[in-house]
Amino acid sequence: MTDPRFDAWRARADAALEAALPQPQTQPQRLHAAMRHAALSGGKRMRPLLVYASGAVFDADEKALDAPAVAVELIHAYSLVHDDLPSMDDDALRRGQPTAHIAFDEASAILAGDALQSLAFEVLAGTRVNDATRVALLRALALAAGSAGMCGGQALDLAATGSGAVLSIDDMQRLHEMKTGALIRAAVRMGGLCGGGDGPSRRALDRYADALGLAFQIRDDLLDIEGDSATLGKTAGKDAAQAKATFPSVIGIDASRARLRELGAEMADALAPFGEHADALGALARMAVERDR
Amino acid sequence: MTDPRFDAWRARADAALEAALPQPQTQPQRLHAAMRHAALSGGKRMRPLLVYASGAVFDADEKALDAPAVAVELIHAYSLVHDDLPSMDDDALRRGQPTAHIAFDEASAILAGDALQSLAFEVLAGTRVNDATRVALLRALALAAGSAGMCGGQALDLAATGSGAVLSIDDMQRLHEMKTGALIRAAVRMGGLCGGGDGPSRRALDRYADALGLAFQIRDDLLDIEGDSATLGKTAGKDAAQAKATFPSVIGIDASRARLRELGAEMADALAPFGEHADALGALARMAVERDR
Numbered sequence: 001m002t003d004p005r006f007d008a009w010r011a012r013a014d015a016a017l018e019a020a021l022p023q024p025q026t027q028p029q030r031l032h033a034a035m036r037h038a039a040l041s042g043g044k045r046m047r048p049l050l051v052y053a054s055g056a057v058f059d060a061d062e063k064a065l066d067a068p069a070v071a072v073e074l075i076h077a078y079s080l081v082h083d084d085l086p087s088m089d090d091d092a093l094r095r096g097q098p099t100a101h102i103a104f105d106e107a108s109a110i111l112a113g114d115a116l117q118s119l120a121f122e123v124l125a126g127t128r129v130n131d132a133t134r135v136a137l138l139r140a141l142a143l144a145a146g147s148a149g150m151c152g153g154q155a156l157d158l159a160a161t162g163s164g165a166v167l168s169i170d171d172m173q174r175l176h177e178m179k180t181g182a183l184i185r186a187a188v189r190m191g192g193l194c195g196g197g198d199g200p201s202r203r204a205l206d207r208y209a210d211a212l213g214l215a216f217q218i219r220d221d222l223l224d225i226e227g228d229s230a231t232l233g234k235t236a237g238k239d240a241a242q243a244k245a246t247f248p249s250v251i252g253i254d255a256s257r258a259r260l261r262e263l264g265a266e267m268a269d270a271l272a273p274f275g276e277h278a279d280a281l282g283a284l285a286r287m288a289v290e291r292d293r
Numbered sequence: 294m295t296d297p298r299f300d301a302w303r304a305r306a307d308a309a310l311e312a313a314l315p316q317p318q319t320q321p322q323r324l325h326a327a328m329r330h331a332a333l334s335g336g337k338r339m340r341p342l343l344v345y346a347s348g349a350v351f352d353a354d355e356k357a358l359d360a361p362a363v364a365v366e367l368i369h370a371y372s373l374v375h376d377d378l379p380s381m382d383d384d385a386l387r388r389g390q391p392t393a394h395i396a397f398d399e400a401s402a403i404l405a406g407d408a409l410q411s412l413a414f415e416v417l418a419g420t421r422v423n424d425a426t427r428v429a430l431l432r433a434l435a436l437a438a439g440s441a442g443m444c445g446g447q448a449l450d451l452a453a454t455g456s457g458a459v460l461s462i463d464d465m466q467r468l469h470e471m472k473t474g475a476l477i478r479a480a481v482r483m484g485g486l487c488g489g490g491d492g493p494s495r496r497a498l499d500r501y502a503d504a505l506g507l508a509f510q511i512r513d514d515l516l517d518i519e520g521d522s523a524t525l526g527k528t529a530g531k532d533a534a535q536a537k538a539t540f541p542s543v544i545g546i547d548a549s550r551a552r553l554r555e556l557g558a559e560m561a562d563a564l565a566p567f568g569e570h571a572d573a574l575g576a577l578a579r580m581a582v583e584r585d586r
Contacts, residue, residue: 022440031440031448082407087399106380107451110403111444114375114410118439121414125432131424138431139418146411147315147324151404155324158400 003283005056006049009069013048014040016066017073020123034104034112035119039077042095046216046284047072050187051194053280054205058195067127068137068190071120075145076183078116081109083154091238117145129194137190144186153179160245167245173214181213188212188281201274208270208281215263216288218256221246225253227292264289296576298349299342302362306341307333309359310366313416327397327405328412332370335388339509339577340365343480344487346573347498351488360420361430361483364413368438369476371409374402376447384531410438422487429486437479446472453538460538466507474506481505481574494567501563501574508556509581511549514539518546520585557582 017039022032048069055065084091084099085106092102101109124141127134143149156175160167167175188209192202224239225248239246247256267285271278310332315325341362348358377384377392378399385395394402417434420427436442449468453460460468481502485495517532518541532539540549560578564571 028440028445028448028452030452031445035440078407082403085400085403087403107378108448110375110378110380111448111451113407114371114438115440115444117407117410118435118442118444121431122435122439125428125435131428134428135418135424135431138414138428142411142415142418145407146415147321147328147408149411151408151411152321152324155321155401155404158404159321159323 002287003053003280005052005280006283009049009052009062010045012052012062012066013045013069013073016070020070020074020119030104030108031111031115034081034100034108035116037097037103038081038100038109038112038116039074041097043073043077045073046288047076047183047187049284050184050209050212050281051191053278053284054188054191055195056191056280057201057205057274057277058192058197059277060191060195061128064128064194065191067123068141068187068194071124071137071141072183072187072190074116074120074123075141075150078113078120079145079150079154079183081113081116085109088154088158120145127194133193136193140186140189140193144182149178149182149186150180153177153182161243164243167250169250172245172247172250176214176217177210180217181210184213184216185209204270204273205281208267208285211263211266211270212285212288215260215267215285218247218260218263219288219291221248222253222256222260223291223293260289295580296346296573298345298573299576302342302345302355303338305345305355305359306338306362306366309363313363313367313412323397323401324404324408327374327393327401328409330390330396331374331393331402331405331409332367334390336366336370338366339581340369340476340480342577343477343502343505343574344484346571346577347481347484348488349484349573350494350498350567350570351485351490352570353484353488354421357421357487358484360416361434361480361487364417364430364434365476365480365483367409367413367416368434368443371406371413372438372443372447372476374406374409378402381447381451413438420487426486430483433479433482433486437475442471442475442479443473446470446475454536457536460543462543465538465540465543469507469510470503473510474503477506477509478502497563497566501560501578504556504559504563505578505581508553508560508578511540511553511556512581512584514541515546515549515553516584516586553582 021036021039024033024036026032051069051072052065080094081100083089084094085101091099100112121138124138125134127137153175157179185206188205192205264285271282314329314332317326317329319325344362344365345358373387374393376382377387378394384392393405414431417431418427420430446468450472478499481498485498557578564575
């Protein structure tokens with residue numbers, strides 16, 4: 001379920017994140033401390049691993065992959081900070097740590113999220129690739145983060161939670177394709193862009209990434225029911241408490257598990273043409289399906 | 294105090310903004326409506342005008358200037374939405390309209406701001422210039438928007454307002470150089486980048502932009518004392534009510550007016566080498582110093 005390269009890639013991503021974030025002793029200190037709290041408080045580094053793993057399919061230079069790995073994690077970290085705010089999901093615990101607005105204050109959390117987003121694009125503009133590829137990376141990440149992607153998905157999620165209406169499976173799938181899927185797809189795409197993948201391989205990786213995003217979400221929904229807060233590092237049972245539409249609540253637990261297995265098979269199929277070059281992506285697929293936190 | 298090209302440039306910027314923003318009938322509709330409310334509810338379009346005016350110094354193609362003009366206005370619009378939030382400046386009125394969290398709700402306002410920021414970088418990645426210039430534009434805007442620029446300045450502002458401590462003139466100037474100056478400098482820089490300006494002209498434009506940012510802020514502070522809410526389109530007297538450090542409160546009204554005149558002279562001096570090519574920038578300098586709203 002893991003790949004020998006994951007530890008090294010996580011260490012690369014962590015070092016690059018640490019180097020990209022402003023120092024805590026630099027003014028404005030409270031803002032910088034909040035940014036570091038948000039980006040450095042653990043996390044599985046799933047999206048950076050996806051960048052390295054999809055770059056590895058094309059033997060991309062790992063030095064070129066550091067910037068997109070950091071950028072996608074910064075976008076992810078900012079989205080968690082804003083999603084946890086009182087006017088959004090109102091969550092006090094994340095990755096076993098107090099969320100940014102609890103550890104600091106609401107204004108600092110909003111600003112830290114904003115500045116993390118800017119930093120993601122600043123870092124990405126310095127990727128060690130040619131300028132045409134840099135522009136393609138910047139466009140891919142901006143599209144994935146915006147109202148047609150992550151932000152739009154969070155808006156759909158808030159609307160669904162607020163209305164109390166029962167979501168159709170199609171609407172719920174679309175919500176997650178935007179809320180979490182778009183950024184996962186961007187991570188995989190950026191690795192491919194840095195490695196110079198061609199059209200057919202890009203389409204195969206898109207198919208893999210779409211299945212992965214959905215699998216990740218279904219597993220998340222199942223863990224909210226089956227997991228416990230200590231292992232998860234966040235509050236379990238929250239979806240049910242908020243009467244949130246989830247895959248288990250809409251199609252049932254057994255059907256959700258079956259869908260997860262199907263997605264696992266679909267990912268294996270999408271990766272088959274790449275052979276052992278896609279071993280790391282395959283390990284991430286199994287991790288998404290089988291993880292317990 | 295105006296330039297015959299300003300109306301045409303404002304119309305260009307408005308049309309490009311309208312085209313760049315997601316349509317209100319596209320899902321998620323509430324998010325898109327909030328984004329459009331934030332970006333299209335009036336405003337002087339000062340930053341887009343700066344992009345066109347500094348591009349005009351080098352006879353840049355106006356089609357190439359549309360994207361940076363839109364991008365800088367989107368960043369400005371997002372910052373206003375977030376600054377107006379209850380946990381920040383808590384303002385209900387902006388440009389004579391209800392602020393985004395009043396017209397919509399707090400979560401929509403936060404998300405709309407987030408998505409406007411992403412959109413700014415997406416738009417900028419499509420600027421009609423070569424890829425090297427695109428990357429330079431993206432880097433300039435990301436740096437100006439982040440914790441070393443606009444977000445950092447807002448953090449300093451919140452810290453100063455919250456502490457009740459008397460700010461030194463140097464600290465206050467630094468605050469405004471980051472909070473409003475960085476984005477104004479980026480607007481001027483981006484116009485120059487699209488026009489292919491050289492090193493010496495870039496330094497002259499930086500000098501102009503830094504003086505302009507400060508002049509703009511001092512005039513803003515004076516208007517908060519001297520202006521009325523109807524003309525301003527926002528709540529007057531708010532700085533004093535919040536015991537906020539402003540140029541008039543720290544160095545006095547007369548000294549603030551004198552500093553404003555000095556800055557006017559400095560801008561004229563910085564623009565002198567460009568002759569009539571800088572007429573539009575000169576008009577914007579006079580507007581910053583003399584405006585009554």
